[in-house]
Amino acid sequence: xxxxxxxxxxxxxxxxxxxxxxxxxxxxxxxxxxxxxxxxxxxxxxxxxxxxxxxxxxxxxxxxxxxxxxxxxxxxxxxxxxxxxxxxxxxxxxxxxxxxxxxxxxxxxxxxxxxxxxxxxxxxxxxxxxxxxxxxxxxxxxxxxxxxxxxxxxxxxxxxxxxxxxxxxxxxxxxxxxxxxxxxxxxxxxxxxxxxxxxxxxxxxxxxxxxxxxxxxxxxxxxxxxxxxxxxxxxxxxxxxxxxxxxxxxxxxxxxxxxxxxxxxxxxxxxxxxxxxxxxxxxxxxxxxxxxxxxxxxxxxxxxxxxxxxxxxxxxxxxxxxxxxxxxxxxxxxxxxxxxxxxxxxxxxxxxxxxxxxxxxxxxxxxxxxxxxxxxxxxxxxxxxxxxxxxxxxxxxxxxxxxxxxxxxxxxxxxxxxxxxxxxxxxxxxxxxxxxxxxxxxxxxxxxxxxxx
Numbered sequence: 001x002x003x004x005x006x007x008x009x010x011x012x013x014x015x016x017x018x019x020x021x022x023x024x025x026x027x028x029x030x031x032x033x034x035x036x037x038x039x040x041x042x043x044x045x046x047x048x049x050x051x052x053x054x055x056x057x058x059x060x061x062x063x064x065x066x067x068x069x070x071x072x073x074x075x076x077x078x079x080x081x082x083x084x085x086x087x088x089x090x091x092x093x094x095x096x097x098x099x100x101x102x103x104x105x106x107x108x109x110x111x112x113x114x115x116x117x118x119x120x121x122x123x124x125x126x127x128x129x130x131x132x133x134x135x136x137x138x139x140x141x142x143x144x145x146x147x148x149x150x151x152x153x154x155x156x157x158x159x160x161x162x163x164x165x166x167x168x169x170x171x172x173x174x175x176x177x178x179x180x181x182x183x184x185x186x187x188x189x190x191x192x193x194x195x196x197x198x199x200x201x202x203x204x205x206x207x208x209x210x211x212x213x214x215x216x217x218x219x220x221x222x223x224x225x226x227x228x229x230x231x232x233x234x235x236x237x238x239x240x241x242x243x244x245x246x247x248x249x250x251x252x253x254x255x256x257x258x259x260x261x262x263x264x265x266x267x268x269x270x271x272x273x274x275x276x277x278x279x280x281x282x283x284x285x286x287x288x289x290x291x292x293x294x295x296x297x298x299x300x301x302x303x304x305x306x307x308x309x310x311x312x313x314x315x316x317x318x319x320x321x322x323x324x325x326x327x328x329x330x331x332x333x334x335x336x337x338x339x340x341x342x343x344x345x346x347x348x349x350x351x352x353x354x355x356x357x358x359x360x361x362x363x364x365x366x367x368x369x370x371x372x373x374x375x376x377x378x379x380x381x382x383x384x385x386x387x388x389x390x391x392x393x394x395x396x397x398x399x400x401x402x403x404x405x406x407x408x409x410x411x412x413x414x415x416x417x418x419x420x421x422x423x424x425x426x427x428x429x430x431x432x433x434x435x436x437x438x439x440x441x442x443x444x445x446x447x448x449x450x451x452x453x
Contacts, residue, residue, distance in 0.1 A: 024440020
């Protein structure tokens with residue numbers, strides 16, 4: 001069988017793996033610091049040389065890549081009602097591999113457009129109205145973008161009946177039309193908009209960031225890294241059942257989940273958008289280095305920790321993001337920060353169950369996504385990969401501590417695994433090109449399960 005190479009141009013490191021086509025066996029892996037200061041392809045060339053040292057067939061292998069370098073994909077959402085259309089747009093943006101940098105509710109005005117420009121989104125997701133409903137807000141937003149010479153790409157995913165009119169208004173603005181993400185009340189349909197955002201990312205964003213002078217870079221990149229990882233989690237779920245992945249990074253903690261929904265949970269009420277089986281959230285205030293200080297604040301607020309020197313340790317890490325623990329005490333601080341980040345991030349991603357008292361008496365009220373029956377909880381990130389299995393067990397096991405008593409709908413009895421070889425991005429890249437290889441590669445994580453908690 002031949003070889004396939006999957007590359008992730010990350011914000012800090014560029015990671016590459018060589019995979020046997022068909023079987024999905026991992027042949028070699030390499031990483032190099034992402035070379036933003038020169039040309040991102042410099043880091044890839046270093047990785048390729050290391051892969052070729054293991055197998056010369058890498059030189060002729062097809063290369064697939066994803067990227068979150070230079071901040072990844074920045075998305076602005078323009079919608080109508082905050083708790084319906086705009087919230088749906090935020091979820092679409094996150095599941096598409098983007099970081100939501102702005103959400104504009106109630107349409108778009110000259111004033112709110114000025115604020116949107118300051119947030120510098122790479123792509124604007126324009127929403128508004130159910131199919132066949134009121135299109136006034138959607139049309140007004142399109143008119144505002146056109147009137148004030150908006151030139152960054154726009155994905156239109158609102159009232160389907162207004163698309164032709166919106167397209168005419170945006171004639172001089174780069175745009176693409178997608179199916180409505182909220183075609184009717186209580187329905188959430190993200191797939192069309194997610195694909196359109198990916199198209200805009202490839203056409204307009206990758207080249208626009210000036211990451212490389214080599215045209216091969218744009219030809220290699222297939223999607224934003226978080227979008228690809230979420231696709232990888234979908235493949236993993238087909239092997240193992242309901243899956244949640246928590247990726248603890250230096251600046252953010254991302255959570256991906258793919259579960260089979262209980263029909264009773266598919267629509268939790270008017271105040272929220274319908275839950276979707278495939279979900280990703282990004283917590284920009286939870287990270288091991290750049291965001292270490294707010295991690296401590298979040299942990300104290302949640303009652304997970306007291307200070308006990310942790311605040312000073314977090315400040316050291318914020319001030320020197322390249323810091324590595326040099327003593328058992330400092331290593332324990334890293335573990336505590338990771339446990340807080342994982343626990344708080346999964347709580348925010350999942351839902352909560354509370355007892356409330358109303359006119360009818362005592363009622364159980366639930367919101368969000370129920371992850372209690374997740375079969376497999378996968379950890380990713382340097383703090384998990386570079387420490388022993390017992391550290392990963394403690395960090396990932398901590399998410400269930402006191403969760404039931406406090407009503408958090410987080411994994412309760414999941415088996416635990418670590419993406420030790422950082423293959424989830426590769427699984428996502430291979431998923432459509434070579435499904436058999438993708439499943440074979442994903443089985444490395446499936447096979448690394450140690451114990452439940």
